[in-house]
Amino acid sequence: MHRIFILIFLCAVAVFPAYRYLKQKDDQKQAPPPLDPVTETQIKKAVDLVSSGMVLYREKNFTRAESLFTYVLNRMGRAPAAEAAAVMAAQCYIRAEKYEKARWILTLFPKQYSQSPYTNRVHYLYGLLLAYDGDVFAAAKRFLYVYKYEPNPDLARAAKNGALLLFEYRLTPEQVLDLASRLDQNDDMTGWAWFFAARLLLGQKRFEESGALFTKFIDVFPHHPENATARGLLASAESGKEAVIKIGVLLPQTADYSYYNEIGQGVLKGIELAAAEYNKAAAVKVKLIVRDTKADPVLTYKITEDLLEREKVAAFIGPLSSEELCVTAALTEKAGIPVIAPTASATGIDSLGSHVFLLATTKATQAKFLARYAFDSLKINEYIIIFPNDNYGNTMASAFRDVIEERGGSLFAYEMYQKGEKNYKDILDRIHEKKVEEVFAKRALERGEILGRTDRQYVEVDSLFMADSAVEVGAIFIPGYPDEIVMLAPQVPFYKIHTQMLGSRGWYDSNVLKHAGRYMENAIIVVDYVDNSDSPQWKSFQTLFTKAFQTAPDPNNALGFDAASLLFDRIRGADGARLLKRLQKTEEYAGAYATFRFTPDFHANTSTVFLRIKDEEFTRLPIK
Template sequence: MRKIICSLVSLTATVIVISAVAGAAETLPSAKDGLNRALDLYNSERYEEAANRFAYLANIYPQDEYQTIFRFMAAKSLYKAGRFNEANRGFYNFIVDFPNSSYLAEAFFYCGHIAYKSGSFRECAENYLKAISIEPNSKTAEIVLANLEPLLNNDLTLSDLTWLAQNVAQYDGEGVVKYYLGQKQLESGDFKSALISFNAYLSSHAKGKYAVEAKQAIDLIQDSNTTRPITIGVLAPLSGSYSEYGLNLVSGVKLVFDEIAHIGGRDIELKIKDTAGDPVRAAAAVKELASSDPAVIIGPLRSESAVAAAVAANCIGIPLITPTASQKGISSLGDAIYQISPPSEELAASLAEYAISVLGIKEFGIISPGDFASRQVTSAFSSKVYELGGEVVATTFYESGQTDFGNQIKPIHDVLVMKTEEKIAAGEIDSLIYYDTIAGKWLDSKAWRVSLGALFLPGYSDELAMLVPQVRYNVIDTRYLGLFGWDSPKLVDRIGNYIQGAIFATDFHQGATGTAWNDFNHRYRQKYNREPERVAALAFDAASLVKTAIQNGAVTPDSMSAYLNKVQNYQGASCMINFKSTSRANNAVSIFQIDGHSFDELK
């Protein structure tokens, strides 16, 4: 009996299952009927049920012609139900699986909505732009644009708009980002960048939706530019070890613009920044100046700071003229970087060649500042000496601010003592010079007076005023060679008895003759009641070039660069200046000799 009951139960269960399957087969809707029922649920705002129904249909009809509708509407129903994360996944999966669907633009549109709700405004704008790019002239694009415009105007930052312009430009077929970026830049006071953005928009959308507004904005900027001051940045070390030179640089610039404070009806505004001789501060100062939209920057003083400032200025797009920095290659750091003072390496090589070829000197020593630029100069001098058959017996370096140079002089003296001993042994020198006949012993070698063909000292005048007497104290007889640091009346006044016959190479000499120099010299002494030095004269020439450029209409960075690139045979107070055929690095070199209180030009 138990077996019969079990069999009946099993049979009954089988019949029920078969009947259920048969019933399901009878009630399973067609894809089209299922779509209509699901749409009825959606239109009745029963979004949760609609989402489930569309997802169910997508699963049971994977190959049906309505598959894209099922998938899209499932995501849209989730969105309407407020299940945004699930809806977002649904839309993105739809975009990936159906890249050619007619619902693609709408899918991006809803992804944008979801991003907006989560506060991701940049992502929202990116999705809106993609939606518009798919059907740019459709009703959908018109609706999307109506949502995009207030987003660009009110919610996105200047940084967001800049990012969009740089990274999703391929989707901005209407130029809407370019236009609103220009508006945001205009609001922030960045007129230069706004002008670039509006012009970029008009170049590709001359008859676009925002063309009239863009032209009006350009007119507004240009009208503003005719009344705003023309800003000129000045970088100089006004504190620290090189502050005296920094003050001279500023004095040279101010001599030009204190006397002509207005050009073409616009004020000239000098923005002066202290670099303290520090490259990091120089680069930071350039970035600070950028907010004032300067037409050009003059400075800084030394090469290390100039390199940092030139890189920063080039990145921002501001022309920079360094009057005095002379490291080779600074002008190559950007298309609007200019050097008035020739590379010190060229000056050093020219001096070495003159010393060997004209003066017949074959043996040299070097005591140089230890900074990178000075080491490059030292290398150029040494290379030319060896190239021409000479010898550098010793090279030493000192730190900025150093006052005791004994450790730098001693190695040179020691080498010369050894060479003297060799000459004594060879009978070339009378040994009695170094022998104390009364005490019956050799003099201490530290007291030996030794000779050296020439000692190359490429430092600054304040360093030389301390260094040269210490060389004499260490009983080294030599002829001094140097660069522009020697071209200083103050140096001659302080240690003139030590440096007679010293020879130096420079691009400028303050005792020059000619109308330009005489005019500058007179004006400088009248204003500051002191003799002008090299730094002031070179800075004056840089400022005079800028003044001439402005008088010729170069009031923006681009027009300033265009003008300076054409400068050729400009006779300044300090030297002749050429940028046109010299890769923006001037190349004037002269050689002088100190004679009494005069500087005689030798070459």
């Protein structure tokens, strides 16, 4: 009964159980040590501990989850729940990249639990270890075994996807065909194997072999989702030409403003690096068709039209500005050609169409997320908004206000200033005086009710006292620029306004901390991007970029690399329409620049980061 409970729980949280942790060194000859008998109380405790470990695992707290699983294994190894604990412990070790510990558990599992219902799961995990070790053929064999014999559809699907990734990127055509020979000819997996093997042969310019295999694939699997792609690639094989997919790249290189050119040139370097890396192993190469938009929407219209009609591009990366993106999105919508937009973030840009993918989080989205967090998590009901009178400030302020009004909160003040303002005395004086009047009126009313009078004596005494006293306001949101924040933030406490400070991207600046950090203690800000240099994705990208360009990368380089990699990872030789369908299934993409999360309808990135200023440093809040 306990085993059934654990199995159901594992399926519900979509994790793959793992295996028994033993500290002794296995020399492959020594049998595992005997397990001590367990009591009924221990059996129940093991179930509870494993259940708690599952919750922690689902929350990605792998270290604490691992400690619970290994405790069950070491102390209650005969309990039925220990089998699931063993598999989950190995899974935690794999997540933590402790591959030797995971391998030790997975090797001993069949000896300790020879009749376990989790045997195929162990094969799957061992396949992952083999892939990490570079033994991709052995890994693919493990995945195919699980695919053939595992009744659990989730695990069988995971094994199938693992094998497909190896077919596509890591195996030779001979290895793929060897694996296909172990399957029934009409099996769906056989079709995938033939398709990928034919593509690999085409990439090696073995046109005759590739053409024969594509023909066989098309005949045997007429309804396969890659059948149309195969027909196009077959034409390339028969013509003896290398197959390529054309990608339009729309970036400013010689615009009137150097700022645009700097971003465009940086993004382009990242795109070119991604293309070079992809083409090293791709059967169907990508060809970049780069055009200089000069940040001009009219020129962008002409270029987009030309690339669609004459070059027949399958997708676009860029343009950068929201104005240009509107033009490209309109021209590509009917054809269903996907557009990856690295930086566009204007209000409403996230509703251009389901073929447009925004990597930048819109300003309105950031402001709304911060307002919801302040209202729902910080439980703040009263707000002041002070913002610059430009597109950025108005967009952020309006979106923040909308959420507060939707939630039934109170907007105490809504103040605008001219961009670049240095002195905010008038605004802060008005807020302070208004709050004093509110508090005084409340006190006068209370005294009038309690004492039955509100005579002149009380009015004069309270007025003198309150005019020089600090006032309390729930929160103040200031979506300003760094040079403004340096001046404005310190003036808030100076004018005796005690409040929770909330900010935006303009606060995320070293000069802001240096000159005004001590006045911002516990301020919370929302940004679309933070330093990602500790992530494995950044480190891998940094190595590639430095080797290619002999210089360290910057965020623009990483953003271009991510935009291109997101696209290239889903190509598989497809045309624009089929490529779009694959992109539309993307919910999350972990890149070098950031992790991007997309909405299901309009595919706008919703990934935001909350930071708290603590001891004059930015500290990331653990909020998605």
